[in-house]
Amino acid sequence: MLNILRRHMTVALTLLALAQHSFADQLLVPSDYPTIQAAIDAAKANDTIMVAGGIYHERIKLKRGVTLKSVGDDSPGKSSLHRAETTILDGGGKTGQGAGVTMADHSTLDGFTVRNVGVFDESAWQKHHATQGNEQDHQHIGQPGTPGIDATNVSCRVINNIVHHNGYSGIAISGPQAAPRITKNTCFKNLGAGIASMNGSRALISENTCFQNFYAGIGHENASPTVTNNHCYENIRAGIGISEGACPVVRSNRCYRNRRAGIGTRSGAATKPIIEDNDCYENDMAGIGTEEHAAPIIRNNRCYKNLLAGIGSQDHATATIIGNECSQNQKAGIGQQSDAHTTLINNHCHDNQTAGIGFEACENGTATVIGNRVNNNQLVAVGIHSGWNVRLVNNQLSRETGLPPIVMIFAGASVQMSGNTIRGGGVAGIRVAGNLQADNNVINGIAVRPGGPPNFAIWALPDAKLIVRNNQIQRWRHGLYAEQATVTATENQISEFHNVAFAVKSLRGNPTITNNVITTKNPDAKIVGDASSDIHPEHNQLIIESP
Numbered sequence: 001m002l003n004i005l006r007r008h009m010t011v012a013l014t015l016l017a018l019a020q021h022s023f024a025d026q027l028l029v030p031s032d033y034p035t036i037q038a039a040i041d042a043a044k045a046n047d048t049i050m051v052a053g054g055i056y057h058e059r060i061k062l063k064r065g066v067t068l069k070s071v072g073d074d075s076p077g078k079s080s081l082h083r084a085e086t087t088i089l090d091g092g093g094k095t096g097q098g099a100g101v102t103m104a105d106h107s108t109l110d111g112f113t114v115r116n117v118g119v120f121d122e123s124a125w126q127k128h129h130a131t132q133g134n135e136q137d138h139q140h141i142g143q144p145g146t147p148g149i150d151a152t153n154v155s156c157r158v159i160n161n162i163v164h165h166n167g168y169s170g171i172a173i174s175g176p177q178a179a180p181r182i183t184k185n186t187c188f189k190n191l192g193a194g195i196a197s198m199n200g201s202r203a204l205i206s207e208n209t210c211f212q213n214f215y216a217g218i219g220h221e222n223a224s225p226t227v228t229n230n231h232c233y234e235n236i237r238a239g240i241g242i243s244e245g246a247c248p249v250v251r252s253n254r255c256y257r258n259r260r261a262g263i264g265t266r267s268g269a270a271t272k273p274i275i276e277d278n279d280c281y282e283n284d285m286a287g288i289g290t291e292e293h294a295a296p297i298i299r300n301n302r303c304y305k306n307l308l309a310g311i312g313s314q315d316h317a318t319a320t321i322i323g324n325e326c327s328q329n330q331k332a333g334i335g336q337q338s339d340a341h342t343t344l345i346n347n348h349c350h351d352n353q354t355a356g357i358g359f360e361a362c363e364n365g366t367a368t369v370i371g372n373r374v375n376n377n378q379l380v381a382v383g384i385h386s387g388w389n390v391r392l393v394n395n396q397l398s399r400e401t402g403l404p405p406i407v408m409i410f411a412g413a414s415v416q417m418s419g420n421t422i423r424g425g426g427v428a429g430i431r432v433a434g435n436l437q438a439d440n441n442v443i444n445g446i447a448v449r450p451g452g453p454p455n456f457a458i459w460a461l462p463d464a465k466l467i468v469r470n471n472q473i474q475r476w477r478h479g480l481y482a483e484q485a486t487v488t489a490t491e492n493q494i495s496e497f498h499n500v501a502f503a504v505k506s507l508r509g510n511p512t513i514t515n516n517v518i519t520t521k522n523p524d525a526k527i528v529g530d531a532s533s534d535i536h537p538e539h540n541q542l543i544i545e546s547p
Contacts, residue, residue, distance in 0.1 A: 289311075
């Protein structure tokens with residue numbers, strides 16, 4: 001009996017739903033209703049309001065389940081759909097009240113231009129564009145304001161709209177119950193973000209074009225949307241900005257020619273976005289930048305031709321940077337500064353104008369660098385300034401031409417290198433003024449240079465401290481050149497050098513050069529080039545090969 005009642009109830013509910021659907025109406029503006037709001041007020045759930053082209057001087061509030069759509073097909077116009085370009089909601093500047101469009105649960109807004117909500121200050125836009133946003137207030141993107149389109153605590157669809165020249169963000173998504181779909185909109189010249197996701201919202205933001213907005217093209221504060229396949233360019237700050245505990249997934253976007261970063265993260269360790277498979281290029285700062293303790297995962301992105309680093313970390317950021325390609329940037333491929341704490345795994349950094357991977361001077365920065373390919377950068381493959389403690393493990397570091405060292409370790413830096421392959425020419429494979437522990441590395445030169453500029457596998461400057469063990473060194477003038485440094489060198493294998501394997505002079509402390517294997521075809525070759533030192537060459541093995 002109970003099962004029969006349940007079946008009857010199910011059938012009744014299905015018929016009711018079908019009846020409701022069958023009685024959905026289509027309301028026409030302006031032929032049936034003189035204003036859009038009048039049509040909305042008359043509509044019920046599942047109704048569609050069709051709006052003819054024209055300029056409508058009103059701000060509207062949608063109702064639950066109502067679709068508002070402009071008349072016309074999806075033929076393209078100059079920058080968006082033709083019907084969106086010709087069906088305009090004008091908010092009246094200072095005179096109107098509320099958002100240009102206030103969305104309701106399960107409502108749809110399809111194919112409108114929303115403009116002139118609040119006051120767009122062109123002079124302020126020009127000023128801050130010229131200064132790259134450096135003089136803008138460090139305001140939360142979620143500060144109070146009146147957006148072009150407001151989706152607060154609703155699930156809805158905002159599609160095919162053009163939102164521009166508003167006095168706040170173009171589209172604002174706010175609240176923990178907000179899970180709208182924001183797709184195929186064009187947002188530009190808004191005096192906030194093009195699209196702002198805030199206060200616990202969980203939107204899908206996809207296939208939008210956001211450019212020349214006052215802050216980010218797409219901005220996040222304490223929100224967790226999915227942001228995918230958007231184009232964000234020429235915004236005053238980032239193309240995509242992530243802050244204040246936001247944890248979005250940012251995937252497959254193109255961010256280019258923004259005045260600051262293509263994608264930027266900041267404002268606290270709770271800011272933990274996943275940034276993957278994006279193209280960030282020709283931005284005026286980094287392709288992807290992170291600062292202020294933010295902790296993003298940055299993986300499988302392509303960052304190229306940016307005016308600073310391809311990927312940059314600073315100000316105590318704790319970025320995990322995996323599998324990215326960073327090339328042709330004006331500074332480093334991946335750059336770290338001001339006490340960042342980074343992990344770099346399996347990235348490819350090539351053809352950058354300074355370092356492939358660079359560490360600027362700081363007080364206390366740390367980095368683990370594993371399995372990266374760093375080749376053919378203009379200056380060094382890896383440059384490490386003072387204040388850094390860096391582990392380099394199983395990386396491939398090379399440069400075919402040029403004089404700078406392949407790895408440069410400055411005074412005040414401490415570096416552990418293990419299992420790396422270093423190949424190239426220049427003055428040194430590794431040039432050290434700080435502290436270095438190098439174990440099990442392969443350091444191969446291109447050709448021995450007997451004269452001219454230095455050509456040393458490892459070059460230790462005065463006051464450097466080295467522990468060099470079990471490395472394979474080939475085709476350098478000297479395997480090690482050190483003066484007034486502290487040196488321990490054991491169990492290394494050195495071959496194809498010029499006359500002296502260890503060219504050392506006035507070493508400090510208790511130098512140790514023992515149990516190394518030296519292979520050469522030169523019967524006059526020496527293991528150690530400083531007879532006045534306390535080093536005993538006989539504690540090493542010299543193998544003379546047949547010419």
